[in-house]
Amino acid sequence: xxxxxxxxxxxxxxxxxxxxxxxxxxxxxxxxxxxxxxxxxxxxxxxxxxxxxxxxxxxxxxxxxxxxxxxxxxxxxxxxxxxxxxxxxxxxxxxxxxxxxxxxxxxxxxxxxxxxxxxxxxxxxxxxxxxxxxxxxxxxxxxxxxxxxxxxxxxxxxxxxxxxxxxxxxxxxxxxxxxxxxxxxxxxxxxxxxxxxxxxxxxxxxxxxxxxxxxxxxxxxxxxxxxxxxxxxxx
Amino acid sequence: xxxxxxxxxxxxxxxxxxxxxxxxxxxxxxxxxxxxxxxxxxxxxxxxxxxxxxxxxxxxxxxxxxxxxxxxxxxxxxxxxxxxxxxxxxxxxxxxxxxxxxxxxxxxxxxxxxxxxxxxxxxxxxxxxxxxxxxxxxxxxxxxxxxxxxxxxxxxxxxxxxxxxxxxxxxxxxxxxxxxxxxxxxxxxxxxxxxxxxxxxxxxxxxxxxxxxxxxxxxxxx
Numbered sequence: 001x002x003x004x005x006x007x008x009x010x011x012x013x014x015x016x017x018x019x020x021x022x023x024x025x026x027x028x029x030x031x032x033x034x035x036x037x038x039x040x041x042x043x044x045x046x047x048x049x050x051x052x053x054x055x056x057x058x059x060x061x062x063x064x065x066x067x068x069x070x071x072x073x074x075x076x077x078x079x080x081x082x083x084x085x086x087x088x089x090x091x092x093x094x095x096x097x098x099x100x101x102x103x104x105x106x107x108x109x110x111x112x113x114x115x116x117x118x119x120x121x122x123x124x125x126x127x128x129x130x131x132x133x134x135x136x137x138x139x140x141x142x143x144x145x146x147x148x149x150x151x152x153x154x155x156x157x158x159x160x161x162x163x164x165x166x167x168x169x170x171x172x173x174x175x176x177x178x179x180x181x182x183x184x185x186x187x188x189x190x191x192x193x194x195x196x197x198x199x200x201x202x203x204x205x206x207x208x209x210x211x212x213x214x215x216x217x218x219x220x221x222x223x224x225x226x227x228x229x230x231x232x233x234x235x
Numbered sequence: 236x237x238x239x240x241x242x243x244x245x246x247x248x249x250x251x252x253x254x255x256x257x258x259x260x261x262x263x264x265x266x267x268x269x270x271x272x273x274x275x276x277x278x279x280x281x282x283x284x285x286x287x288x289x290x291x292x293x294x295x296x297x298x299x300x301x302x303x304x305x306x307x308x309x310x311x312x313x314x315x316x317x318x319x320x321x322x323x324x325x326x327x328x329x330x331x332x333x334x335x336x337x338x339x340x341x342x343x344x345x346x347x348x349x350x351x352x353x354x355x356x357x358x359x360x361x362x363x364x365x366x367x368x369x370x371x372x373x374x375x376x377x378x379x380x381x382x383x384x385x386x387x388x389x390x391x392x393x394x395x396x397x398x399x400x401x402x403x404x405x406x407x408x409x410x411x412x413x414x415x416x417x418x419x420x421x422x423x424x425x426x427x428x429x430x431x432x433x434x435x436x437x438x439x440x441x442x443x444x445x446x447x448x449x450x451x452x453x454x455x456x457x
Contacts, residue, residue, distance in 0.1 A: 059438065060435065060438070062390070063390050063394075063431070063434040063435055063437070063438050064394075064431045064434060065393065065394025065395075065397050065427075065430045065431065065434055066394060067394070067397045067398060067408065067411055067427070067430070068394070068397065068411070068426075068427035068428070068430045068431045069427075071411055071415075071423050071424065071426075071427040072238055072424060072427050074420075074423075075237050075238055075420075075424075144305075147302075147305050147306055148305070150306075150308070151305075151306070151307070151308040151309065151310075154308045154310045154311050155310050155398065157310070158398070158401060158411075158412065158415065159415065160415075163310075165311075166308070166310060166311065169310065169311055169314040172314065172318065173314065173317075173318070178315075178318050178319075181311065181314050181315045181318055182315065184308075184311050184314075185307065185308060185311035185312060185315050188306075188307075188308040188311055189306045189307050189308065192305075192306035192308075193302075193303070193306045196302060196306065
């Protein structure tokens with residue numbers, strides 16, 4: 001009767017339904033963050049003076065705890081999915097902007113000069129040369145954004161049952177069913193690891209010129225700026 | 236404007252400033268949980284990160300452990316620990332420490348790894364013992380990055396400690412959780428504001444620490 005996958009009816013979803021809901025609430029904000037981060041990062045690369053203030057604003061935004069963020073948004077968006085998704089989108093944006101900026105900046109000057117000499121205009125050079133070379137850094141940023149997003153959706157359970165798999169935690173306490181909490185934690189962790197693995201696969205597909213093993217070794221004389229900056233903002 | 240009105244109402248009500256549920260008590264609880272969790276996490280992460288970074292071994296294992304730890308949802312872990320261990324400080328400390336160790340560990344490792352090898356070789360050539368090379372050459376140069384790792388860990392702890400209120404502990408999250416149950420929106424927003432201010436104060440403290448602890452020569456070269 002009280003099995004691992006018997007989800008209480010008040011959640012109005014099956015286990016699979018909750019997984020789908022969780023993925024939607026976690027991944028749509030990351031996608032929105034990416035769409036906003038690409039032009040913003042490009043602006044920061046183009047106008048160097050813009051980067052430090054952008055970095056400051058994003059660091060401050062990142063310091064706002066998710067629960068506090070959710071709560072303040074309730075006043076505008078109600079206890080809805082959007083209230084959970086807006087902060088997650090902001091966090092993703094914050095992780096992705098430095099990742100893309102460092103990635104695009106790490107493109108060697110000779111490569112850019114070669115592209116120019118071959119007659120590439122600025123747009124083609126950006127799309128066909130700079131972005132592909134920045135792919136490893138962008139994916140590294142996406143991995144952090146996705147994993148933290150999947151983990152943070154659960155907190156939405158605190159603001160009117162908007163936490164997808166996190167709602168299982170509230171129900172576990174309410175009905176005294178420990179297995180629901182175990183289910184929630186395990187499913188969320190497995191989802192995060194699976195999506196993380198998919199992103200690694202995507203990077204290998206997109207960068208066939210790189211060794212498919214571990215991440216690229218940073219140069220001996222200089223720390224890998226992307227790795228360091230990303231660790232800095234990983235929530 | 237609505238939110239600002241709530242904030243104003245919350246902070247101007249003198250009842251919120253005293254007693255068991257007063258702002259000073261809750262603030263102190265929050266600071267105490269956060270400091271304890273950060274101290275434990277630093278006690279685990281810093282030595283391991285420094286030694287693995289110095290020897291350069293175990294980097295891949297560290298990265299794997301960090302990814303796995305990051306995949307665990309802290310809120311879920313908190314509820315699970317609460318169910319398993321009951322009320323107390325331990326069920327709150329475990330998720331907070333698991334949350335904070337990976338950023339400290341990985342940044343410390345990366346920071347020590349990325350130190351310019353020539354001063355390290357020079358120190359060895361001067362006959363410095365390995366432990367002195369690590370503590371007197373590599374550590375000062377790596378310090379800005381190590382501090383940034385500690386900073387992101389601290390910020391994560393401060394914001395996640397909010398959730399501890401959900402499993403009957405104190406701290407600033409108390410206002411948010413209680414306020415949501417009581418439909419007292421003023422309390423909810425007041426609590427959220429306090430947490431955000433505390434997170435920003437943490438940011439500021441680390442900025443100051445960076446100014447004070449990092450040697451001027453290292454700061455200039457960055």
